[in-house]
Amino acid sequence: MKIASFERMKQLVENGKYVDAELESRNMITENPSHFAGYLCLAYLNFASENFSEAAHNLEQALLYNQNIVECYQLGVMIYDRLGEKKRVIELARFGLTLDHEEADFYAALAKYEVDSIKDKAALYETALAYAPKRLDIMGSLAFCLFQMDKTSKRVLALQNTALTADPLFEPNLVYFAKISYARGDFEAAREFTRKLCVIEPSNGEYQALYNQAWATKNPFWSLYERVRLFGKRISLMRRIVLVSVYILIFALLTNWIGYLAVLMWIIPLLVVVVAILSQTERKEKLTRQDRKNRYLRLPLAIILLMLLAFPAGVRTVSTLADWMTPNSLKNKYPITEPFEKQIHPFEQKEFPLKLQK
Structure with a gap:
């Protein structure tokens, strides 16, 4: 049921006629101090003016004189929502549903605060x-x-x-x-x-x-990092396990095929992580939980792993390049001696390229 005085008050407020609205509300209270309508209208005016404390006071006065008006509970939910009083919002929404079970504001309030x-x-x-x-x-x-x-x-x-x-x-x-x-x-x-x-x-x-x-x-590095991180959050745990397992399997196969250079499968992603997180260290806003995890957990861990992987990889790469650049004639003349346990004739005397001078 619509309350004529309340609907008129809403129209006055929407048209920006706050002075007329207040005057009319106070006249209603003066004419009948024990009627809820004047207090309800004044509460709405206070709410529109963002005077939430006064709005709550007038609303409680309206409820004191009549507890069966749906508009009181609708307005009350909005007022106490702005005041942050969750318990009162829940009370008003629950009682409001007993008067009108089709009012969307009450369900929305319970969704926000109760569950x-x-x-x-x-x-x-x-x-x-x-x-x-x-x-x-x-x-x-x-x-x-x-x-x-x-x-x-x-x-x-x-x-x-x-x-x-x-x-x-x-x-x-x-x-x-x-x-x-x-x-x-x-x-x-x-x-x-x-x-x-x-x-x-x-x-x-x-x-x-x-x-x-x-x-x-x-930033392309940060974009790539975030896409991968968010993709991992969107998929199920089982799919994550499968993807990681496939990645490890590919790494194992490449290790047999190209040797230690397959470690680049780990070095390149770690480099992206380090560069991506470092690119965000100059942001001045307050750090979120995710920012702290990136800076104080993932970044140090990525750097440590990168150092552990990069040093052997560097040695191996230099060795491979040196072997590739060495002429075949020099390799044939001075072959690399195999380990003792792999030599066919380990005690056979071999000619060394350098002779000791007496």
Whole structure:
């Protein structure tokens, strides 16, 4: 049921007539101090003015006089969401559902604050979207949850396209889709989403961090490193084991074929890792957990492994080059002596190229 005074208040606020809205709300309270409508209207005005503490106070007054108005719970969920009072949001959403089980805001609030499981969150957002199929914020939240459950889900792309078609500059969805695109390895799309966010609100720290993360992939080494890392996160553990096993098998086969030079299969990726991580050390923003793992775990480990592999490989390479550059006549005249255990006649005297001078 629509409340006429509340609907009129919303129209006044949407038209920017805040003074008229406040005057009308206070007149309603003066005329009937024990009626909820005046307090509800004033709470909405306070919320629109971002005076959330005063909005919460007036909302509680409205609930004190009438606990059966759905609009009170809808507004209450929004107010306490902005105040960060999760427990109160859950209380209002749960009671609101007893009055109107088709209100999408209540399901969305419970998905955000009450449940921890991604699967449960997705189920609640699905229900919310079923009752409000045009709600862009719910589309974005559902898409993000579904992506966390299954990074190959086609439904995510469908929701993204629908939401962007309706409003390509809706900020919450741009944040979700930037994160999804980056996690998919679609760095170009991530850069475009973050660019739009920074144009909309240049001073937002979260937007700047997302922008810097996405645009860092313009570096080819970092882009390659991130693509491989994110690909490993997208596939199952079994597929990762299979891929690593195949790589090791190829290395073993190449070792038999070309010898120690096959170690380049490990040296080149390690070089890419080192160069990629070093290229990001000049970034000045606050280090994330992933940044710390890269700098303080993966980088030192890659350098140590590279040194262990590169030194023998270098010696072997120099030896191979020296052997290749040595003339055949010199090799025939001064053959390399085989190990003792492999010689056919180990005690046979051989002529040495240099004679001792008396």
